Amino acid sequence: xxxxxxxxxxxxxxxxxxxxxVAGPALGIAVALWxxxxxxxxxxLPGEAAIAAGLLAWxxxxxxxxxxxxxxxxxxxxxxxxxxxxxxxKDVAASYADNVIFLFAGGSVIAIALDRHGxxxxxxxxxxxxxxxxxxxxxxxxxxxxxxxxxxxSNTATTALMLPLAIGVAAxxxxxxxxxxxxxxxSARNFTCAVLLAIAYGSTVGGGAxxxxxxxxxxxxxxxxxxxxxxxxxxxxxxxxPIALAVSPVVVLVLTRMLPTHGVVLAxxxxxxxxxxxxxxxxxxxxxxxxxxxxxTSSAWPDGWRPEGLTDGGVAIAAAVLLMVxxxxxxxxxxxxxWACTRDLPWGVFLLFGGGLAIGDAMQRTGLSxxxxxxxxxxxxxPGPLVLGTIVVSLAFASxxxxxxxxxxxxxxxLGAVAPALGMPVxxxxxxxxxxxxxxxxxxxxxxxxALVFGTGKVPHGxxxxxxxxxxxxxxxxxxxxxxxxx
Numbered sequence: 001x002x003x004x005x006x007x008x009x010x011x012x013x014x015x016x017x018x019x020x021x022v023a024g025p026a027l028g029i030a031v032a033l034w035x036x037x038x039x040x041x042x043x044x045l046p047g048e049a050a051i052a053a054g055l056l057a058w059x060x061x062x063x064x065x066x067x068x069x070x071x072x073x074x075x076x077x078x079x080x081x082x083x084x085x086x087x088x089x090k091d092v093a094a095s096y097a098d099n100v101i102f103l104f105a106g107g108s109v110i111a112i113a114l115d116r117h118g119x120x121x122x123x124x125x126x127x128x129x130x131x132x133x134x135x136x137x138x139x140x141x142x143x144x145x146x147x148x149x150x151x152x153x154s155n156t157a158t159t160a161l162m163l164p165l166a167i168g169v170a171a172x173x174x175x176x177x178x179x180x181x182x183x184x185x186x187s188a189r190n191f192t193c194a195v196l197l198a199i200a201y202g203s204t205v206g207g208g209a210x211x212x213x214x215x216x217x218x219x220x221x222x223x224x225x226x227x228x229x230x231x232x233x234x235x236x237x238x239x240x241x242p243i244a245l246a247v248s249p250v251v252v253l254v255l256t257r258m259l260p261t262h263g264v265v266l267a268x269x270x271x272x273x274x275x276x277x278x279x280x281x282x283x284x285x286x287x288x289x290x291x292x293x294x295x296x297t298s299s300a301w302p303d304g305w306r307p308e309g310l311t312d313g314g315v316a317i318a319a320a321v322l323l324m325v326x327x328x329x330x331x332x333x334x335x336x337x338x339w340a341c342t343r344d345l346p347w348g349v350f351l352l353f354g355g356g357l358a359i360g361d362a363m364q365r366t367g368l369s370x371x372x373x374x375x376x377x378x379x380x381x382x383p384g385p386l387v388l389g390t391i392v393v394s395l396a397f398a399s400x401x402x403x404x405x406x407x408x409x410x411x412x413x414x415l416g417a418v419a420p421a422l423g424m425p426v427x428x429x430x431x432x433x434x435x436x437x438x439x440x441x442x443x444x445x446x447x448x449x450x451a452l453v454f455g456t457g458k459v460p461h462g463x464x465x466x467x468x469x470x471x472x473x474x475x476x477x478x479x480x481x482x483x484x485x486x487x
Contacts, residue, residue: 020065028058048086049366055080056359056368056410063406070406071348074355077362087362095361096354098222099313103233104353106316107212108345110291111153113284113323113337118277120149120161135173135187135261139194140252142166146202147248151210151241152288154346155203159449162199167456170195172267179263187263193459194259197467200449201251201441208438209244211236211312215349216408220434222357223412226364229427233295233312239431243482247439250474258467280328280336287326291319349405356409360416369417387422388432389480391415395436396472400446404437411437428487435479442468 032054033039036047045053055076062073078096082089114120123145131141142162150158170192175184207214211221211233217240221231277285294315298306323337363369399407411433419429440446442465444454450468453459 016065017067020061020067023065024058024061024067027061028054030054031057045368045371046366049363049368049371051084051086052081052359052362052366052368056363056413059355059359060410063410069348071351071355073406074348074352074409077355077358081358081362087358087365091361092358095222095358096351098225098353098357099311101218101222101350101353102313103311103316104212104215104218105345105350106291106313106318106320107152108154109320109323109337109342110284110288110316111157112341112344113280114149114153114288115157115161116337116341117281117284118275119281119284119288120153120158122277122281123149125165133266135191135194135264135266136256138169138266139191139198139255139261142169142195143198143202143205143248143252143255146199147206147209147244150203150206151213151244155207155214156448156452158203158206159199159452162203163196163452163456166195166199167458169266170458173261173264174267176263176265183263185263187261190259191261191264193463193467194255194261196453196456196459197259197464198252198255200447200453201255201471202248203449204439204441204447205244205247205251208247208435209237209240211240212316213240214434214438215346215353215405216434216438218353219356219405219408220412220430222353223360223416224427224430226357226361227416227426231427234297239483239486242486243435243479246482247475247478250478251471254467254470254474258470259463278329283326283336284323287319287322291315352405352409356412359409360413363413363417369413372414372417384422384424385480385484388424388428388483389476391429391432392436392439392476392480392483393473395433396440396476397442399437399440400443400472404440404447408434408437425487428483431487432479432483435483436476439472439475439479440468441471441475 032050035045035050035053037045037050038047059073059076062068062076063070067073077087078089078092081087081092131137146158146162149161153161173188173191175181176187179187208217211217211231217236221236224231295312298310298315320337324335324339326336328334328336360369363372395407395411412430415433416426416430419426422429438447441450444451444461444464446468450464454461454464
């Protein structure tokens, strides 16, 4: 997930942020006046729709320029829509307590437990121990580990968890017997870049596999639920997991071909010396396994077995409460996840979910979404795969310079409104938007995983741009093809 907290502004970003603070409300007011019937606008839209359009322009400007914290921007609908008479406060507030927000919150607590008690580390070390000493297999194993972990843990946390391990693996590369010194040196540099990019890209790819893997997924699901299309944990996994699996070999192939490592091998590593999981680790695994089992099977339970009103969010919160109640060991007062750990939850992202859903709901209520869709009616004449591919590619490159979460929150309501005019189901367009915004591989600012590995100083900017550009195009083609086939 891409998040930006409070901090001192420096350089060009500070100038953009300061300009954005003024440009956001100015643009919002201008758009609202331009479209408002009271100002003599030729549009047939009601005044409430003009206000919603102005608020959307304001929020989009602040999100793009990062004028204030993303979560602060997300609270604008709660502050302005009721005051301006567009949506009652109780209806706006309901958007900030949606089921998917609780699903992501509960999943975040589970992720804390998996990381805190070494479950994720054991999985990563086990996978690496099975990869042997061939560089290409080790790159593949690191990518696979990051992909699997990131399906349930945030991509930022996954990359941070695996970064020290990847750096240690890179340092174990030694020249292959008979390799020329310059070839071995180049291969060692390539191997370092490959293992670091493998964990960054794997963390990004894995986030698309499940509903809790990445904030854009939940934002798209929130919007679809408001549109009457129910996408639960299993429903998303049926689409997201095949896409992640289809994208994975493409990423590995690009990494190993563009960063050849035939001049080195890896020194054999001793048996991993990780401490045993103990009761907290095994208890975390049990709670996590039970939650996943309910998420993936409850829709097929016989009538009367599934409690009425049970949702994926309710299951996630139940798992989180259990982890915060169970002791970390016999006779110990410490819990598996102490309440103090909840300060590490992405509270701002939860608000961002709600803000995106609130502005989307306002657009639907006022008729703004329908009006936007009518503007794009002409695009329906283009071939469907071309339109879908354009959405994915455009969002991927736009996400390189902006928050993927904020971009999704802005784009999903707009593109969702366009779906009928394009002759495509709204769920196909919304999910394509989420994947396009999430799968950015080219720039350090594209995703937090990219920024983390670039911050090591071991991945040259040019290398990330060169490899990421190829991946943006290749992955967008795969995502488009898979969405067209699966939906």
